[in-house]
Amino acid sequence: MPMKSSGSVKRSIAVFRKDIKCELRTRYAINAILMFAVVTVFAVSWAIGGVGLTEVLQASLLWIVIYFSCLAGLSQSFVKEEESKTALALRLYSPAEAVLGGKLIFNLVLLVVLNIITVPLFGIFVGLNISNFWLFFTMILIGTVGIVGATTIVAAIISKTSVKGALFAVISFPMILPLLIMAISGTKKALIPGLGFAEARMEIQVLISYLVVMTVLGFLLFDTVWND
Amino acid sequence: MWWKLTILLVISWVCVGAWIFPPPTPIEDNPEVFRIIYFHFPMAIGTVVAFGLGMYYSIRYLATRNLKYDLRESLAAKLGIIFCVLTTISGAIFAKHTWGAYWNWDPRETSIFMLLIVYAAYFALRSAVIDPDQRANLSAVYSILGFASTIFFIFIMPRIIPGLHPGAPKPTGASEGSIITFSFKTAIVLIPSVLAHIGLLLWINKLSVDIAERNKELEHV
Numbered sequence: 001m002p003m004k005s006s007g008s009v010k011r012s013i014a015v016f017r018k019d020i021k022c023e024l025r026t027r028y029a030i031n032a033i034l035m036f037a038v039v040t041v042f043a044v045s046w047a048i049g050g051v052g053l054t055e056v057l058q059a060s061l062l063w064i065v066i067y068f069s070c071l072a073g074l075s076q077s078f079v080k081e082e083e084s085k086t087a088l089a090l091r092l093y094s095p096a097e098a099v100l101g102g103k104l105i106f107n108l109v110l111l112v113v114l115n116i117i118t119v120p121l122f123g124i125f126v127g128l129n130i131s132n133f134w135l136f137f138t139m140i141l142i143g144t145v146g147i148v149g150a151t152t153i154v155a156a157i158i159s160k161t162s163v164k165g166a167l168f169a170v171i172s173f174p175m176i177l178p179l180l181i182m183a184i185s186g187t188k189k190a191l192i193p194g195l196g197f198a199e200a201r202m203e204i205q206v207l208i209s210y211l212v213v214m215t216v217l218g219f220l221l222f223d224t225v226w227n228d
Numbered sequence: 229m230w231w232k233l234t235i236l237l238v239i240s241w242v243c244v245g246a247w248i249f250p251p252p253t254p255i256e257d258n259p260e261v262f263r264i265i266y267f268h269f270p271m272a273i274g275t276v277v278a279f280g281l282g283m284y285y286s287i288r289y290l291a292t293r294n295l296k297y298d299l300r301e302s303l304a305a306k307l308g309i310i311f312c313v314l315t316t317i318s319g320a321i322f323a324k325h326t327w328g329a330y331w332n333w334d335p336r337e338t339s340i341f342m343l344l345i346v347y348a349a350y351f352a353l354r355s356a357v358i359d360p361d362q363r364a365n366l367s368a369v370y371s372i373l374g375f376a377s378t379i380f381f382i383f384i385m386p387r388i389i390p391g392l393h394p395g396a397p398k399p400t401g402a403s404e405g406s407i408i409t410f411s412f413k414t415a416i417v418l419i420p421s422v423l424a425h426i427g428l429l430l431w432i433n434k435l436s437v438d439i440a441e442r443n444k445e446l447e448h449v
Contacts, residue, residue: 153373157366161356171353174346175373178380181338185389202388206380213376221369224290228365 008101011094015102020109022080029110033073037118040065045125052127055191059184062122067147067180069114074151075168077103078159087159096223100152104215107148115140129191135200136190142204143183146211150175153218156225175214182206235431238424242266245417261325266417268318270425275315275343276382277426278308281433283375286368298364299444301371302354303436307429309347316340327392335391339381346374 023029044061053061081087090099119140122128130136154172158164186203189195197204246266285301288294319340320330331337353370357363386393 153369157353157370160362160366161353162358163356167352167356171349171370174342174349175377177342177345178377178385181385181389206384206388210377210380213380214373217373217376221290221372224365225369228362 008095008098011098012101012105015090015094015099016105016109019077019102019106023106023110028080029073029076030113032076033069033110033114034117036072037065037069037114038121040068041118041121041125048126055129055188058126058128058191059187061126062119062128062187063143063180063184065118065122066111066115066144067176069118070111070147070151071169071172073110073114074107074148075155075158075165077107077152078156079164082159091227096226097219099226100156100219100222103155104148104152104218107152108145111144111148115144129193131193132190132196135195135197136187138197138204139183139186139190139200139207142207142211143179143187146179146183146207146214147176149211149215149218150179153214153222153225156222160225178210179207182210231427232431235424235427238420239428242417242421242424246421249413249417261322264318264322266421268315268322269418270422271311271315271318272340273422274425274429275308275311275340276378278304278311278429278433279343279347279375279378282308282371286371289364289368293361295360295364296441298360298368299440300433300437301368302351303440304433305347305350305371307433307436309344311429312340312343312347316344323392332392334393335386335389336393339386342381343378346378350374 044065078087081090094102119128123130151168151172154175155168158168158171161167182203186200186207189200189203246263282301282304285297285304289297289301319337323332323334323337324330327334350367350370354363354367357366
């Protein structure tokens with residue numbers, strides 16, 4: 001059914017607010033993600049035992065922590081609708097793009113909260129020698145938005161399968177890998193002294209184009225996944 | 229019939245030509261090794277063609293909702309995996325003799341490895357859905373997403389990350405010397421080889437589709 005765009009945005013926000021309300025009731029996703037992130041950061045910190053890491057290792061470990069914490073929480077966004085049998089009501093209430101929009105905003109907020117807690121924690125316990133703060137900030141931000149854009153549709157796909165959680169890791173990894181490679185490479189450049197936006201231009205371009213391609217494909221294909 | 233004969237003739241020409249003609253030699257001291265390029269490079273092209281075919285069929289499936297296209301899509305992906313494995317093996321042998329190790333995590337090696345993972349995940353997804361219509365629907369969507377990320381792996385990443393393959397920017401920033409300039413004698417073997425590999429791939433694909441469709445008909449008898 002064709003909808004006015006303002007109506008879709010309004011409904012996206014309604015879906016988002018509903019998700020926030022449900023999340024605050026159980027706090028499942030946020031707890032899972034944060035516990036996972038905290039435990040991994042401490043495990044890494046304990047394992048390296050105070051040895052200073054090189055910039056490459058810092059960037060790689062940071063993104064591994066972020067990526068695996070995301071896996072713990074993001075897989076739930078559609079599975080919980082199917083499990084609590086609310087998917088049908090949601091399907092009746094709003095058009096597919098509004099559901100995807102709402103879920104995208106919710107996952108984004110979840111990951112921003114995760115990063116606000118994880119990144120400083122990682123800096124304290126493992127060490128991050130940030131030399132170019134704004135580049136670092138940009139890489140974390142675009143990387144996070146990219147992860148959300150590429151995995152939300154995957155979460156919708158796996159909610160229809162029989163094994164769910166395990167499959168999410170398997171089938172989202174190939175989607176995320178170009179992002180991870182570029183984000184690690186860009187974050188590394190933000191840590192190494194003397195490098196700046198000029199050197200990381202290529203990473204930013206690839207990340208943004210990947211993010212746009214995946215999000216647009218997500219909106220195009222979501223309808224067939226959701227309403228079938 | 230005529231196109232099968234053509235493929236046979238061209239493949240024979242490639243097999244003979246690859247041994248007769250001088251190898252495409254850049255600067256290396258062991259130029260004979262480079263003859264594998266007549267097979268390695270066309271296989272890599274074949275991989276992309278097979279996965280592209282898979283994506284074409286998934287779009288057809290989503291447009292028509294005909295399970296026939298779902299079958300073709302999965303067969304094309306299977307064929308793509310076979311070509312992908314062959315590319316990986318021939319590339320690893322080539323790498324051992326030119327760069328000294330079977331695996332170097334060159335951007336293109338990373339790409340081909342990722343392609344294997346994308347389509348292995350595709351088959352993992354297929355095996356996790358029981359209902360045929362649901363399976364067709366979800367795997368078509370994933371195939372399109374997977375091919376979009378394939379494009380990044382194959383066409384974008386290897387050209388911007390420093391690596392060992394031709395076409396990649398060199399770590400020093402110098403771009404000259406990174407592209408092999410093919411001579412005419414190389415081209416008249418390499419180009420038919422690419423075409424013959426694509427022809428062979430389409431032929432195998434057609435045969436496997438025919439077999440699978442006959443089997444399906446037999447199930448109903």
